[in-house]
Amino acid sequence: MGHIKLTNVTKSFGAVDVLHDINLEIKDGEFIVFVGPSGCGKSTLLRMIAGLEKPTGGELAIDGKVVNTVPAADRGLAMVFQSYALYPHMSVRQNLAFGLENTKMPKAEIAERIAEAARMLEIEPYLDRRPGQLSGGQRQRVAIGRAIVRRPVAFLLDEPLSNLDAELRGSTRAELAALHARLSATMIYVTHDQVEAMTLADRIVVLRAGRIEQVGTPLELYNRPANRFVAGFIGSPHMNFLEGTVEAVPSQKAIATLAGGHRLELPVGADIETGSRVTLGVRPQHIALGAGDNSIRAKVRLVEALGSETVLHADVAGQKVLVVAPGQHDLLPGADIDLSLSAAPIHLFNERGLRLERAV
Amino acid sequence: MSRVAEFIFRRRGRNGWHWTDVFTWVWLIGGLFIMFGPAVWLVGSSFKSPAALAEFPPSIMPYVTQKATVEGYDKPLDLYEVTMPEGSKKVLAEVRRIGIVAQMVSPDKPTEIVKVNIAERTPVRTMSFATSNYSEPFTHFDFVRYLWNSVFVTVTATVITLIVNSMAAFALSKYEFRGRTFAMLLILATLMVPLSVIMVPLYSIISALGLFNNLWGVILPTVATPTGVFILRQYMLTIPDELIDAARMDKASEWQIYWRIVLPLTAPALAVLAIFSVVWRWNDFLWPLIVLSRKELYTLQVGLSVYSGELNVQWHFILAMTVVTMIPVVLVFIFLQRFITTGIAGTGLK
Numbered sequence: 001m002g003h004i005k006l007t008n009v010t011k012s013f014g015a016v017d018v019l020h021d022i023n024l025e026i027k028d029g030e031f032i033v034f035v036g037p038s039g040c041g042k043s044t045l046l047r048m049i050a051g052l053e054k055p056t057g058g059e060l061a062i063d064g065k066v067v068n069t070v071p072a073a074d075r076g077l078a079m080v081f082q083s084y085a086l087y088p089h090m091s092v093r094q095n096l097a098f099g100l101e102n103t104k105m106p107k108a109e110i111a112e113r114i115a116e117a118a119r120m121l122e123i124e125p126y127l128d129r130r131p132g133q134l135s136g137g138q139r140q141r142v143a144i145g146r147a148i149v150r151r152p153v154a155f156l157l158d159e160p161l162s163n164l165d166a167e168l169r170g171s172t173r174a175e176l177a178a179l180h181a182r183l184s185a186t187m188i189y190v191t192h193d194q195v196e197a198m199t200l201a202d203r204i205v206v207l208r209a210g211r212i213e214q215v216g217t218p219l220e221l222y223n224r225p226a227n228r229f230v231a232g233f234i235g236s237p238h239m240n241f242l243e244g245t246v247e248a249v250p251s252q253k254a255i256a257t258l259a260g261g262h263r264l265e266l267p268v269g270a271d272i273e274t275g276s277r278v279t280l281g282v283r284p285q286h287i288a289l290g291a292g293d294n295s296i297r298a299k300v301r302l303v304e305a306l307g308s309e310t311v312l313h314a315d316v317a318g319q320k321v322l323v324v325a326p327g328q329h330d331l332l333p334g335a336d337i338d339l340s341l342s343a344a345p346i347h348l349f350n351e352r353g354l355r356l357e358r359a360v
Numbered sequence: 361m362s363r364v365a366e367f368i369f370r371r372r373g374r375n376g377w378h379w380t381d382v383f384t385w386v387w388l389i390g391g392l393f394i395m396f397g398p399a400v401w402l403v404g405s406s407f408k409s410p411a412a413l414a415e416f417p418p419s420i421m422p423y424v425t426q427k428a429t430v431e432g433y434d435k436p437l438d439l440y441e442v443t444m445p446e447g448s449k450k451v452l453a454e455v456r457r458i459g460i461v462a463q464m465v466s467p468d469k470p471t472e473i474v475k476v477n478i479a480e481r482t483p484v485r486t487m488s489f490a491t492s493n494y495s496e497p498f499t500h501f502d503f504v505r506y507l508w509n510s511v512f513v514t515v516t517a518t519v520i521t522l523i524v525n526s527m528a529a530f531a532l533s534k535y536e537f538r539g540r541t542f543a544m545l546l547i548l549a550t551l552m553v554p555l556s557v558i559m560v561p562l563y564s565i566i567s568a569l570g571l572f573n574n575l576w577g578v579i580l581p582t583v584a585t586p587t588g589v590f591i592l593r594q595y596m597l598t599i600p601d602e603l604i605d606a607a608r609m610d611k612a613s614e615w616q617i618y619w620r621i622v623l624p625l626t627a628p629a630l631a632v633l634a635i636f637s638v639v640w641r642w643n644d645f646l647w648p649l650i651v652l653s654r655k656e657l658y659t660l661q662v663g664l665s666v667y668s669g670e671l672n673v674q675w676h677f678i679l680a681m682t683v684v685t686m687i688p689v690v691l692v693f694i695f696l697q698r699f700i701t702t703g704i705a706g707t708g709l710k
Contacts, residue, residue, distance in 0.1 A: 052605050073611035085606035089624040098620075099610030146610075 002028040002063070002153040002186030004049060009058035011044055011210075018044050019210045022058070026154075026188065031180050034190045035197040035233070036207035042190045043158055045207070049188065050156050051075050062153065073102075078147035079156040082163065084139050086131035092142050093127045096149050110149075117145045120182075137168045144179070154186035161196060173199055194234055198222070206230050223345075228353035231281045237311070239347070240287070240321045242280040249274050256280065259317045262296045266346055272356060281347035284311070284322040289329065292340030300335045314339070406679035407489040413675050423485040428453050431470040440464065440481040442474075451484060452476070493680035503681070505656060506663035510642060510685075513578050513659055518637040520583040522630055528584075529592030529626075530618050534604060544593065551586045555646065563650060577651040578659070582641065588633045595629035596622060631699035638692050642685075660685050 004026040011019040019041045026032050034042040047053045049060065051072030060068055067075050078099075086095050093114060100110045118124045121141040131139055140160060147155050160176075161169045177200055180187050191197055197204050198218045206213040206221065206229070214226040218234075225231035231239045244256040244264070254266045256278060264280070272278070298314035298321055305328060312323040312331065316339075323339060331337065348356040372378040401420055405413060408422040427436035430453050437453035442464065444450055452464040452474060462481065464474050497503050532544050562581055571577030599622060607617045623630070645661040652658055658666075664681050667674040 047605075050605075050609065052608065072605075072608050077609070079606070079609050081602045081606060083600055083602050085600065085602040087603065087606075087621060089627075098607075098612070102611040102613075102616065146606075150610075 002026075004154060004186065004188075005061045005064075006049075007059040007061070009045075009048065009055045009060060011041070011048060011053065012056045017210060019048075022212060024205065024212065024215065026186060029184045029186055031177075031187045031189065031200055031202045033197040033201035033204045034188065034207060035192065035194055035204055036213075037233075038192055039209075040207040041210040042192075042207050046079075046156050046158055046188060046190045050077055050079050052079075076153040077156055078150045078152035078154075080143045080147050080158065080160045082159040084131070084143035084160075084163075086139060086142055086146070088131055091128050091130055092123065092134070092145075095131065095142060096146050099146065099150050113149045113151075114145075117148045120148065120179075121145050136164050137172065140164060140172060144176075148183070152185070154188060155183075157187065157189045159191055160189075161191070162193075169196075176200060195236065198234070204234075206233060224355070225281075225347065226355050228279060228281070228349045231347055231349070231355075235283055237284050237322050237324065239281045239283050241349075242282070242316065242319055242321070244278055244280055246272055246274055246276050246278055258296065259319060262316070264296070264341065264346075265294050266348065272348070277351050278356065279349040279353070281349060282341060282344050284324040286341075286344035287321070287323045287325075288340040288343060289323070289325050289337060290340055291338040292342040294342045295338045295340045298337055298339050300331055300333050300337060302333055303329075303331050305329075312337075402679060403683055406493055406676070406683045407491070408493075408676060408679075409488075409490045410674075410676050412490075413679075421487055422489055424488040424490075425483040425485055428467050430465060430467050433470070437465075439467075439484040440476075441484055442476050442481040452481075490676065493676045494684070497677055497681055501666070501677070501681075502656070502663070503660075503684075506658050506660045509575060509657060510660040513575055513644075513648070514638055514641040516575075517579045517582055517641045518634055520579065521585060521588055521637045522634060524583055525585060525588035525633065526592050526623060526626060526630065527618070528589045529596050530622055532589070533593045533596035534599075534601070534622070544589075547586045547589050559646075559650065566651060571651070573652060573654050573657060575652075575657060578644070578648045581647070582644070585637070585640075587636065591633055591636075592626060592629050595626055599625050628699055631696060635692055635696050635699065639689055642689055 004024075006022050006024045009019060009022040010017065022045065034045060036042050044053060048055050051067070051070065055068060059066055062075060062077075086092075087098065090098065096114045096117065097110050100113065114127070115124075118127055121144060123138065123141050123145060126134055126138055126142075131142065134142065140163075143160065157176075161172055164172060173196060176189075180200075189196075189200060201218055203215060203217055204221055205215050208229050214221060214230045216224075221230060221234045225234060225239075228241065232241070242258055244258040246254050246266075247257050247263070248255045249272060254272050256264050256266050258264065258280075266280070296316055298316045300312055300314050302313035304311040304313075307328070309327065310325050310329045310331075312325065312329075314321045314323060314337065321339065350356055371381045373381055404420045404422060405418075409424060412419075412422055412424060426439045428439050429436050433455065437455065439451055439453055440462075442450050442452045450466065452466055455463045455465055455473065457463070457478065460478050462476050462478050464476050464481075465472060466474070528547070532540060532547075566572055566577045566581065569577075571580065603621060603625075604617055607621050612620065643661065644659070645665075648659045648662050649665070652662060655666075660681070664678055664685065667678045667681070
């Protein structure tokens with residue numbers, strides 16, 4: 001039930017290759033999130049799993065059965081669309097029943113399933129209304145309800161929260177997580193919002209330009225991003241990147257010089273060489289204010305006081321650095337400050353943007 | 361009531377007249393005459409007797425000269441108001457007219473003939489509706505049969521038009537296939553071919569199919585309209601593809617997608633096309649005239665031409681029957697006009 005495997009799947013629209021060689025295994029009951037910038041192919045991948053697009057190459061299997069040529073309706077999947085795609089001319093009840101009627105299910109069972117889904121999603125009062133008479137959040141529930149009544153082996157959700165306002169998005173996110181826990185069905189969720197990805201996912205698949213960049217649990221992705229792209233994509237505000245050159249590799253550490261002459265001591269990697277160019281990645285939350293062992297001087301460009309924390313936009317020899325400092329700080333743009341990296345986990349990326357593992 | 365009047369007569373110039381007020385009133389009243397005048401004249405004239413129709417100058421409303429039966433004369437005589445030489449006015453009946461002098465009698469004194477210059481008299485006229493213009497065709501002209509033929513042609517052709525055109529539009533808007541744009545352009549290009557060009561070949565086809573003198577011969581050539589396909593396709597393009605994907609996930613067949621999802625959502629555009637189709641088919645004259653040569657198959661428009669013979673035209677019947685023929689179209693417009701405006705606004709077509 002709900003085990004999906006993609007082997008060397010590719011997709012092109014005419015001469016344009018949208019997906020390259022996708023290999024992915026989704027376990028039964030897993031909550032998988034596809035995340036990536038717009039145009040990365042995540043929606044196409046989902047539509048291909050759904051059966052709405054045909055893969056150009058490779059193999060797609062559900063529960064061990066290759067389904068490349070099986071029509072969408074016979075794959076046992078249900079999809080929630082970004083626009084919800086509720087049939088506007090049918091009542092909520094008819095919307096829920098449409099898919100079941102098409103499978104020639106007995107009327108009594110249809111009614112029973114609708115009643116159950118309506119109870120679960122608390123949409124009972126609106127069953128006889130048209131989608132046009134519902135609010136965004138209610139429509140969203142109906143769209144999920146339409147998927148639930150079909151009792152699919154897996155749910156496919158295409159940016160289901162993007163049409164809701166921020167507050168509703170938060171609460172619906174929590175409800176989705178609860179729903180997943182209750183149904184314990186496989187869910188594949190597409191989003192470009194990394195907060196949704198981090199909060200909901202068992203595992204996240206980061207896509208860029210039709211390729212899988214990294215697959216892992218949210219914290220794996222946060223703590224050990226495989227490359228610069230994943231590092232910059234996961235986490236908010238995004239990670240700071242500082243260009244530098246490795247100057248010396250004494251035992252157990254390396255010294256890097258940044259543009260502007262700052263020297264920083266780095267945890268050493270095994271394959272790090274003197275003279276090689278590296279990118280240092282530091283999350284804004286990990287930079288402390290004040291001088292320390294490993295500190296750099298910066299000029300404040302902009303101060304965003306949020307009350308509980310202060311976001312500083314600073315400039316280190318022409319490179320932009322974001323700092324999120326807890327509490328309130330009395331700083332003005334133009335001031336020179338010291339930023340300490342002594343406590344920060346520093347991520348190192350080589351010239352090709354790949355992660356350099358620290359020697360532990 | 362006073363508030364309605366206040367609303368209608370509100371002016372931009374408050375107490376005076378701004379030039380836009382003058383312009384608006386002139387424009388609107390002028391427009392009313394231009395648009396509505398002919399219709400009023402048609403309806404008014406349809407109640408006139410043949411004599412009143414031939415009258416010059418014409419009048420909008422149907423008037424007839426009053427007649428009186430005068431002792432000693434077999435036929436009723438026309439009454440005139442005469443200005444007598446001494447200045448008084450009298451109502452006299454005309455016995456006969458010789459040149460510019462009329463011999464007239466007073467209805468009270470039938471023996472005394474008065475000679476009157478025709479410039480000195482005006483006919484006594486009252487409004488009178490010649491309802492026989494309407495009732496007679498219903499009895500000796502086979503109006504009911506023509507009406508039935510027209511209704512059959514219009515309804516059948518409209519239903520088939522809607523089904524055929526919406527299917528074409530569905531394929532052209534929702535399926536990706538090679539040559540889709542070309543097919544659409546080809547269909548639109550046929551808009552440039554007028555009926556007069558294809559009349560003869562069309563006639564040979566109809567005749568070869570044995571549809572000559574058959575109402576289906578009138579219906580079938582008209583059901584596929586490029587305008588209809590275009591209106592419906594433009595509308596269907598606005599139906600989100602996600603709805604169709606959703607229906608596919610819901611195990612709907614292609615027919616069900618068309619019939620249960622796309623067609624109900626295209627209702628506004630279908631209404632527009634239905635109105636157009638009804639008006640087109642109802643007012644069709646040339647093609648039915650070509651195909652139908654047996655009298656009992658005539659549609660109303662063809663049937664009306666019976667009254668314009670080679671030697672005389674029975675205008676009073678033509679006018680009356682034209683009014684009757686207009687009624688269904690007018691009703692369609694009155695009840696469906698909001699669809700027409702939204703439909704035209706939606707497709708950029710007129």
